[in-house]
Amino acid sequence: MVSFTLNNRQVSLDADPGTPLLWAIRDHVGLTGTKYGCGAGLCGACTIHVDGVAQRSCQLDVGSVAGKTVVTIEGLSPNSSHPLQQAWIVEEVPQCGYCQSGQIMKAAELLAKNPKPSRADIITHMDGNICRCGTYHRIIAAIERASRGA
Amino acid sequence: MNTIDTDLSRRGVLAGLGGMAFCIAVGNDGVRLMSQAQANTLANMPVTPWVRIAPDGRITILSAGAEMGQGSMTSLPLIVAEELDADWSKVAIEWTPADAKVYGYKDPFGTENLMWIVGSRAVQLYFTQLRTAGAQVRKVLIANAAQKWGVDGASLRTEPSVVINPANGQRLTYGEIAAFGTIPATLPAVDPKELKDRKDFRLIGKSVPRRDTPLKVNGTAQYAIDVKLPGMVYASTLHSPVHNAQAGIWDPGKQDQSAAAPASWNDAEIKAMKGVIGIVKLPTGLAVVADHFETAKAGRDALKVTWGKAKAAGFSSDKALEDYVRIHADPNAQAVKLEEKGDVKAAFAGAAKTYHAEFRSDYGYHAQMEPLNAVVRISDAGDKAEVWEGSQAPDESRKAVAKALGLKDEQVDFHQCYMGGGFGRRSLGDYAAECALIAKEVRRPVKLIWTREEDIAQGMFRPQSFQCLEAATDASGKVTGWKHCVVGDGEFLLITGIKIPYYGVPNQYIERRGVSHGIKLKHWRAVGHVFNTFAIESFVDQMAVDQGVDPIEFRFERMGATPKARKVFEALAQMSDYKAKRPDGRAIGISITERSGSLGAGAVEISLDRATGKIRVHKVWAAIDGGVIVQPAAAKANVESAIIYGLSSILHERVTIKDGAVEQSNFHDYNVMRMSDLPEEMNVRFVEADTRPTGLGEIGNPFIAGAISNALYRLTGKRIRHLPFTPERVLETLKA
Numbered sequence: 001m002v003s004f005t006l007n008n009r010q011v012s013l014d015a016d017p018g019t020p021l022l023w024a025i026r027d028h029v030g031l032t033g034t035k036y037g038c039g040a041g042l043c044g045a046c047t048i049h050v051d052g053v054a055q056r057s058c059q060l061d062v063g064s065v066a067g068k069t070v071v072t073i074e075g076l077s078p079n080s081s082h083p084l085q086q087a088w089i090v091e092e093v094p095q096c097g098y099c100q101s102g103q104i105m106k107a108a109e110l111l112a113k114n115p116k117p118s119r120a121d122i123i124t125h126m127d128g129n130i131c132r133c134g135t136y137h138r139i140i141a142a143i144e145r146a147s148r149g150a
Numbered sequence: 151m152n153t154i155d156t157d158l159s160r161r162g163v164l165a166g167l168g169g170m171a172f173c174i175a176v177g178n179d180g181v182r183l184m185s186q187a188q189a190n191t192l193a194n195m196p197v198t199p200w201v202r203i204a205p206d207g208r209i210t211i212l213s214a215g216a217e218m219g220q221g222s223m224t225s226l227p228l229i230v231a232e233e234l235d236a237d238w239s240k241v242a243i244e245w246t247p248a249d250a251k252v253y254g255y256k257d258p259f260g261t262e263n264l265m266w267i268v269g270s271r272a273v274q275l276y277f278t279q280l281r282t283a284g285a286q287v288r289k290v291l292i293a294n295a296a297q298k299w300g301v302d303g304a305s306l307r308t309e310p311s312v313v314i315n316p317a318n319g320q321r322l323t324y325g326e327i328a329a330f331g332t333i334p335a336t337l338p339a340v341d342p343k344e345l346k347d348r349k350d351f352r353l354i355g356k357s358v359p360r361r362d363t364p365l366k367v368n369g370t371a372q373y374a375i376d377v378k379l380p381g382m383v384y385a386s387t388l389h390s391p392v393h394n395a396q397a398g399i400w401d402p403g404k405q406d407q408s409a410a411a412p413a414s415w416n417d418a419e420i421k422a423m424k425g426v427i428g429i430v431k432l433p434t435g436l437a438v439v440a441d442h443f444e445t446a447k448a449g450r451d452a453l454k455v456t457w458g459k460a461k462a463a464g465f466s467s468d469k470a471l472e473d474y475v476r477i478h479a480d481p482n483a484q485a486v487k488l489e490e491k492g493d494v495k496a497a498f499a500g501a502a503k504t505y506h507a508e509f510r511s512d513y514g515y516h517a518q519m520e521p522l523n524a525v526v527r528i529s530d531a532g533d534k535a536e537v538w539e540g541s542q543a544p545d546e547s548r549k550a551v552a553k554a555l556g557l558k559d560e561q562v563d564f565h566q567c568y569m570g571g572g573f574g575r576r577s578l579g580d581y582a583a584e585c586a587l588i589a590k591e592v593r594r595p596v597k598l599i600w601t602r603e604e605d606i607a608q609g610m611f612r613p614q615s616f617q618c619l620e621a622a623t624d625a626s627g628k629v630t631g632w633k634h635c636v637v638g639d640g641e642f643l644l645i646t647g648i649k650i651p652y653y654g655v656p657n658q659y660i661e662r663r664g665v666s667h668g669i670k671l672k673h674w675r676a677v678g679h680v681f682n683t684f685a686i687e688s689f690v691d692q693m694a695v696d697q698g699v700d701p702i703e704f705r706f707e708r709m710g711a712t713p714k715a716r717k718v719f720e721a722l723a724q725m726s727d728y729k730a731k732r733p734d735g736r737a738i739g740i741s742i743t744e745r746s747g748s749l750g751a752g753a754v755e756i757s758l759d760r761a762t763g764k765i766r767v768h769k770v771w772a773a774i775d776g777g778v779i780v781q782p783a784a785a786k787a788n789v790e791s792a793i794i795y796g797l798s799s800i801l802h803e804r805v806t807i808k809d810g811a812v813e814q815s816n817f818h819d820y821n822v823m824r825m826s827d828l829p830e831e832m833n834v835r836f837v838e839a840d841t842r843p844t845g846l847g848e849i850g851n852p853f854i855a856g857a858i859s860n861a862l863y864r865l866t867g868k869r870i871r872h873l874p875f876t877p878e879r880v881l882e883t884l885k886a
Contacts, residue, residue: 023444027384032376033369035570037519038602039447042817045519073369080368088367092359092783095219095791097366098519098570104367127826130817132519132571133219134794136825137832138787 004065007075017063022046024062033073033101044129047102054109073101087142095133207325212246214253218572221784222272224360232353233284237311248544248564266543270746270845289338294331295322357783374567377525377538382595384443386450389435392460392810395670410434410460420449430588437588461668467807474616474637485661492657497631501622507689511681511873513805514612520570521605524582527595535562539582540569547579554583574673607812610672613640617685627697628708637663640671647679654710679852687741687856721773722751739861743853746845750774752853756861763877769831777841789834792850798823800855
């Protein structure tokens with residue numbers, strides 16, 4: 001049994017502590033906004049926050065987050081109200097959309113520690129997250145928009 | 151659960167069933183709209199509601215636009231809504247069922263109906279049919295209002311979702327009409343002249359937001375990988391590392407099932423693993439089934455298998471490329487003629503000068519972000535199956551599942567899901583058919599997920615190629631003779647984009663020389679255009695340089711560019727100011743490309759790190775003639791996406807095969823473009839055109855290779871002739 005806080009809710013899972021956190025969240029809990037892309041920490045589609053730090057959930061055992069606070073895209077805001085989510089809509093960022101949960105979670109970490117990032121800061125921070133549809137320029141525009149509070 | 155509306159509740163849509171329902175059916179003239187009564191008179195004609203108008207004004211329009219990020223899910227119903235003159239805020243969208251007889255378009259290369267959202271087809275092939283369907287429904291609504299008011303329908307007009315009598319200002323909303331209206335047994339005909347004038351469009355050309363966007367910022371968009379059914383178990387497959395394919399597109403019906411089949415494996419060991427439910431033998435692989443995906447994958451990773459011998463055993467992609475050169479040089483090699491115009495022999499015999507160049511390209515992988523997956527549930531009696539998949543061709547997927555299970559197509563229900571990328575890979579249903587075989591054997595609903603490693607190892611690739619081009623010019627430098635030979639596997643995949651209809655070279659001979667390796671190949675965002683356009687446009691540039699003529703001028707004056715080609719080049723020249731001096735260490739290159747009826751001219755500005763061989767693309771321009779643009783914002787996003795896809799494939803991506811097996815396994819060795827390689831600027835312009843819409847999903851891709859290689863020549867005096875332009879290859883080119 002592994003217990004942790006997930007999106008402001010206490011969860012206790014009857015899962016092997018070695019279960020990748022990604023699959024624990026997706027299949028054991030049933031929150032599917034966090035995506036499987038590579039299973040090897042290479043693409044960022046599974047990015048979530050653990051105690052406020054963006055992590056690749058495919059590379060963490062669920063046992064390692066016992067007692068910690070985990071936030072997924074579903075917990076970032078109620079009703080898509082986070083400034084990044086609003087900016088993502090205004091800039092029409094998503095195409096296939098599959099990587100976007102991870103992109104938004106990674107970007108949310110950036111704005112939490114650096115509310116006014118430069119373009120270079122954004123690129124350095126976001127470079128690990130692949131978007132195969134090539135929406136990178138819109139991701140940058142959306143992060144800049146959110147940081148302006150627009 | 152097919153409802154994909156964002157504004158309207160599921161309950162509201164269901165309530166809409168109380169209103170008017172229009173149907174479509176297929177006649178000799180293709181898809182047409184018909185009334186429920188009329189449809190019902192046709193024995194065995196499958197009918198399904200297409201447009202429903204509820205008394206509260208809600209309008210449900212079904213979409214055949216499988217959604218992989220290109221926006222067709224929204225664009226297709228919007229075309230119906232335009233002619234229906236619907237209030238878009240009251241429109242909900244649902245997926246159509248996977249029935250091509252009812253919801254397909256007529257195959258432009260055949261006689262059957264297809265639902266394949268491939269080759270940038272959705273808007274261009276559905277456009278007229280959907281406009282007509284919308285106009286017919288509008289006519290019925292007007293007729294009902296006219297009857298109620300006792301006036302001539304011709305005197306009435308509509309505003310979004312309202313019929314108005316201009317004589318007295320009377321109004322009836324579409325919902326109000328639906329409450330009392332009737333649908334005639336025969337729906338009114340619509341003459342093409344009755345369709346809206348372009349200036350009257352309220353939705354087409356207006357950049358209406360895509361309906362899927364809000365679902366894609368909060369994790370609620372449902373991909374097949376997210377589907378969960380009661381009692382569902384998970385499967386992870388391991389396939390023969392050596393592909394098992396025949397020439398052309400992969401077809402499960404054509405495979406030799408003894409080849410590449412698993413012969414023996416550590417069965418007891420895997421079955422003893424905690425959580426493993428069983429192992430299912432598939433035609434070319436094994437599936438480990440377990441209570442959770444991670445358990446199934448652990449079982450899959452622990453498999454030790456002896457495989458049957460497949461055709462591609464021992465295949466080496468590098469060696470094969472050299473074989474292609476020999477095949478080209480062999481006068482007895484079999485060749486398929488693709489184009490013959492004028493008298494090529496005479497053109498070359500009488501040439502003032504001739505040119506010759508060779509090009510090579512490597513295999514490419516789709517690398518869609520969502521690994522291939524499907525969910526299948528079979529009824530207890532075995533007479534009905536349901537499949538959940540994100541598919542570019544739901545009709546094909548349904549067929550593949552039915553075939554695997556020995557059922558009729560009608561016994562399979564297909565549930566469309568969003569696709570985490572498609573790029574041509576998701577149109578066969580091969581993995582859905584595998585999932586069906588597994589579900590049948592374990593008698594439980596199954597979710598099959600290919601690991602990323604499987605997705606690459608079992609990729610269906612853009613074929614590799616060798617190309618030889620020759621040209622003859624007359625005393626004035628005009629190109630009078632043109633020869634192009636492409637050598638490789640993949641039949642029709644190899645030849646897309648090889649013809650040059652945008653140029654007026656009078657004498658042409660274009661051919662393909664085929665081989666067959668047993669490597670799986672597939673459509674891939676413009677596929678053959680990528681390497682063919684690269685070769686063509688590099689070669690044209692080579693001649694322009696040799697003659698000391700401006701590259702666009704050369705295309706106009708010496709390649710005989712068509713008026714349409716001139717138009718996109720002129721727009722490009724204006725946008726990019728390509729003659730202006732570039733900053734130190736930078737150069738610009740240009741190229742033209744055609745795809746799916748659209749024509750585009752593109753340019754890139756690059757710099758080069760001469761120590762590492764890394765090319766950096768700073769700016770990209772594209773001027774495109776895509777006819778009338780239905781959704782400008784989505785179209786622009788589509789072109790930008792294809793530009794990035796092109797840059798990624800040209801600068802980074804390479805599949806190599808050694809000893810019959812793919813050497814790359816994940817994103818550490820199959821490199822796709824990341825944000826740090828993003829150009830500082832991308833400029834996309836659609837030139838003004840009054841012609842029907844043409845394909846826009848791929849047009850941004852094929853010009854990239856030629857434009858970069860031409861820019862590299864201008865920067866370094868060296869011409870790179872082998873895709874992709876990896877840093878190592880650029881260094882080799884600089885040394886040569």
